Amino acid sequence: MQVMQISGLDKKRMRIFLEDGRSFVLYRGEVRRYSLEEGAELSDGQYEEICSEILKKRARRRTMHLLEKMDRTEAQIREKLRQGFYPEEIIEDAVAYVKGYHYLDDSRYAENYVRNQREKKSRRKIQMELMAKGIDRELAEQALEEECQRENEQELILKWVEKKHYSAQTADLKEKQRMYQFLMRKGFQSDDILHVLDYLT
Secondary structure (H helix, E strand, C coil): CEEEEEEECCCCEEEEEECCCCEEEEEHHHHHHCCCCCCCECCHHHHHHHHHHHHHHHHHHHHHHHHHHCCCCHHHHHHHHHHCCCCHHHHHHHHHHHHHCCCCCHHHHHHHHHHHHCCCCCHHHHHHHHHHCCCCHHHHHHHHHHHHHHHHHHHHHHHHHHHCCCCCCCCCHHHHHHHHHHHHHCCCCHHHHHHHHHHHC
8 A cells, every 4th residue: 555645734743645545644753653655655564553553542532532521423523533534444443432431322412402402492493403413313303202201291290299289398308208109100200200309399
């Protein structure tokens, strides 16, 4: 595999273009270590070593760093890594790595986004924004449905609470536990029950 071109990105880094169209970025010291120069041959073994010893580790660290700052969609992560000129197989590896630890989860991202935006924007607007962030249409619709269902469940819990003449202001811990157990027996989710009971407090 021939090195077709090497161009400086900044004072520290260089971008290496290969004859098959792939490219990647290395620090100048790494370029010297592998004796990379225009017109030189890069063996499959060397390329594999660069990928496994340098690029994979660097892309994984970059991905973790991006997710530490804020939750992102898979499409956003892929785009950020492409901007860093990582080869596609390295991007695949980094995405699989963070997905394996559930640091990257489009379903969770969509649910959180819907929860945070539903009181400010229309359903259609939220769906369009999620899709613009790279969330699949089906996943966006599912998150919206689940949030609507959760809202309905919480409304039902509130009705039962009122029906039982439960007063959050005067109820002691025992009464709150009794109310919680009653609602659990009715088949409501623990999160929804606590959300309503805490909201009333």
